[in-house]
Amino acid sequence: MKRGLLLAGASLALTSTVVLAQRAPESILPPATQSPAPNPEPAPAPAPSPAPAPAPSPTEGEVVQPLPSRSAPAPVDTSNVSPSDIPSAAELEAMTTSELDELFGLKPRYDIPPGAQRSTEEIGVIGPGEGGFPTGSLARQPGSIVQAALAASQGPVISRWGHILLRRALASRLNAPAGMSDVDFAALRATTLNSMGEHAAARALVQDIDAANYNGALVNAALGAYLGTADIVGACPVVRLDGVSGEGLQWSMVEAICASFAGEASGAQNDLRRLLNRTETDRIDVLLAQRYAGSAGQGRRAVTIEWDGVEEMNPWRFALANALSIDLPEELSEDLGPYYLKSSALIPALPAVQRLRGADEAAAAGILSAEAMVDLYSQLYAMRANEEQSAGLTTAIRLGDAYTEASAAERLAAIKDVWGGDDTDYGRLVLTAYAAARLTPTADFQSDSGRLIASMLTAGLDRDAMRWADVVDTGSVGWALLALANPAGEEVSDGDFGSFEDDDGSSGKRKSRMLLAGLAGLGRFSSGNIAEYSETLGVDLSAPTAWTRMIDRAAAADNAALVTILAGLGMQGTRWDQMTARHLYHIVAALQQVGLEAEARMIAAEAVARA
Numbered sequence: 001m002k003r004g005l006l007l008a009g010a011s012l013a014l015t016s017t018v019v020l021a022q023r024a025p026e027s028i029l030p031p032a033t034q035s036p037a038p039n040p041e042p043a044p045a046p047a048p049s050p051a052p053a054p055a056p057s058p059t060e061g062e063v064v065q066p067l068p069s070r071s072a073p074a075p076v077d078t079s080n081v082s083p084s085d086i087p088s089a090a091e092l093e094a095m096t097t098s099e100l101d102e103l104f105g106l107k108p109r110y111d112i113p114p115g116a117q118r119s120t121e122e123i124g125v126i127g128p129g130e131g132g133f134p135t136g137s138l139a140r141q142p143g144s145i146v147q148a149a150l151a152a153s154q155g156p157v158i159s160r161w162g163h164i165l166l167r168r169a170l171a172s173r174l175n176a177p178a179g180m181s182d183v184d185f186a187a188l189r190a191t192t193l194n195s196m197g198e199h200a201a202a203r204a205l206v207q208d209i210d211a212a213n214y215n216g217a218l219v220n221a222a223l224g225a226y227l228g229t230a231d232i233v234g235a236c237p238v239v240r241l242d243g244v245s246g247e248g249l250q251w252s253m254v255e256a257i258c259a260s261f262a263g264e265a266s267g268a269q270n271d272l273r274r275l276l277n278r279t280e281t282d283r284i285d286v287l288l289a290q291r292y293a294g295s296a297g298q299g300r301r302a303v304t305i306e307w308d309g310v311e312e313m314n315p316w317r318f319a320l321a322n323a324l325s326i327d328l329p330e331e332l333s334e335d336l337g338p339y340y341l342k343s344s345a346l347i348p349a350l351p352a353v354q355r356l357r358g359a360d361e362a363a364a365a366g367i368l369s370a371e372a373m374v375d376l377y378s379q380l381y382a383m384r385a386n387e388e389q390s391a392g393l394t395t396a397i398r399l400g401d402a403y404t405e406a407s408a409a410e411r412l413a414a415i416k417d418v419w420g421g422d423d424t425d426y427g428r429l430v431l432t433a434y435a436a437a438r439l440t441p442t443a444d445f446q447s448d449s450g451r452l453i454a455s456m457l458t459a460g461l462d463r464d465a466m467r468w469a470d471v472v473d474t475g476s477v478g479w480a481l482l483a484l485a486n487p488a489g490e491e492v493s494d495g496d497f498g499s500f501e502d503d504d505g506s507s508g509k510r511k512s513r514m515l516l517a518g519l520a521g522l523g524r525f526s527s528g529n530i531a532e533y534s535e536t537l538g539v540d541l542s543a544p545t546a547w548t549r550m551i552d553r554a555a556a557a558d559n560a561a562l563v564t565i566l567a568g569l570g571m572q573g574t575r576w577d578q579m580t581a582r583h584l585y586h587i588v589a590a591l592q593q594v595g596l597e598a599e600a601r602m603i604a605a606e607a608v609a610r611a
Helices: 089-094 097-103 143-152 160-171 182-195 199-206 216-228 232-239 249-261 265-278 283-294 315-323 338-346 352-365 370-382 391-404 408-419 426-431 433-437 443-458 462-468 477-485 494-503 507-522 527-537 546-556 560-570 581-593 597-610
Strands: none
Touching: 143 182, 143 560, 160 182, 160 199, 160 352, 160 560, 160 597, 182 199, 182 216, 199 216, 199 338, 216 232, 216 315, 232 249, 232 315, 249 265, 249 283, 265 283, 283 315, 315 338, 338 352, 352 370, 352 391, 352 426, 370 391, 370 426, 370 433, 391 408, 391 433, 408 426, 408 433, 408 443, 426 433, 426 443, 426 597, 433 443, 443 462, 443 477, 443 597, 462 477, 462 597, 477 494, 477 507, 477 597, 494 507, 494 527, 507 527, 507 581, 507 597, 546 560, 546 581, 560 581, 581 597
């Protein structure tokens, strides 16, 4: 079996320690590794100040509003300023608006009153009462473990349900792990969300932090989130703040755009003209920035966007073109990668027909829910009278038929039309989840029962799927999915598994391997049967690695958040053939142990459906 999954977290040291007392957390790291509490020198007592003269008492019944104090401004110290430090007229002319603001101290400062400032102790957007993880889940865990796991999780998660679970953990209101600052922890989470294609979630996370608390890592994560959602102006409260600075062409363009939207349109356009004269290879980027900045107030001006000579796409070009409703040239739009497809599915400024292309990939990844997919196609369906005939419109019409046709056979035919001829298009199964759940189980649909059940499970409709238990044949794919998704947790017999293994036509019997790993992780297969079929299928579920030891110890500590982060690390990849049965077994078993049994069942069933 090809073992393509490269465990990015193999660098986690085996000596890293997981705190085992989750209910009453206490670090058990050796005393030598813990920083002693600081013992600052006592501050000298302040000299007593003379008592102020008593103010005259107001007349009885009279309310007097005290006048604000008016202290004289501190004198400017010019003793160390030499004539050479003063910019010349030419140098002033060459400065950008942002540089001039910094030189003369005109940049806006953070002025939120202390009582209105938000704490950084619990950064996140999902509270424990809203489905989020407990706030203190990681508070006593060594920051090195969490940092290493998230730093290595810089790519897509191959499991849809694994993606959904990891997103929930990263967006939860959490305290930072031991030894890590709250802002650094938030920056790391936002960066991971961006790498998963969850730009909207990352944007919500960074917006939960006051701008004055941003550091360089959080600014970079925020810019990635705003670009991914084509919300350039959203970054302006941070970009224009005094004390925040960056470098490079893109940063200069963002500064100019923000200056334009702040009422400094003329200066911003001058800055962009200077940038345009300084670059040759990135002229299209500056032109897009000029068009975007020109849309603010009285800075409007004609800017011609020409894509001649542009041979590749980048996030900046993609975000601004979408924000400006500028069509991409065909040679660039045909070869868009997963980043751009997923991003386009989430940009509300785009018409529904343009979002459809990336919607299937976003749904398969776990970014879009089944409900969101139906809503998206419903928008196209509602405008069908004014839309030209297209593949997307045909799909939207047939999806409507899947709900409204008179007979069950006609509704199933419509569902199959939505699926199309590509059995690997998992996003279409997400789209038809609720339509499939409306079908009444019958032996007439037995040949399609496997895909119908898989479709329902993409939305977690396990109880609807279980209605097909008396229809599916033992040993079929539908039977295997129900054996894993069954909330009742019934054990599978040797003979039933053998029937599935005998009929398994997948490459290298990958479906059988995933079924074995899932059943073993859920505790639904006897140890004797696990040993027998492990030898038959050539898998070793218990072979230890640094990652398996870490996730097993996190499960023993009953730390669901840490298990989720490590599970996301174990599911890094772009194709399902990179997923091994051993990784699936440890992920499912760990999730089951910490109380995430529903997610464990869905991940196991998804593995069989997509193997």
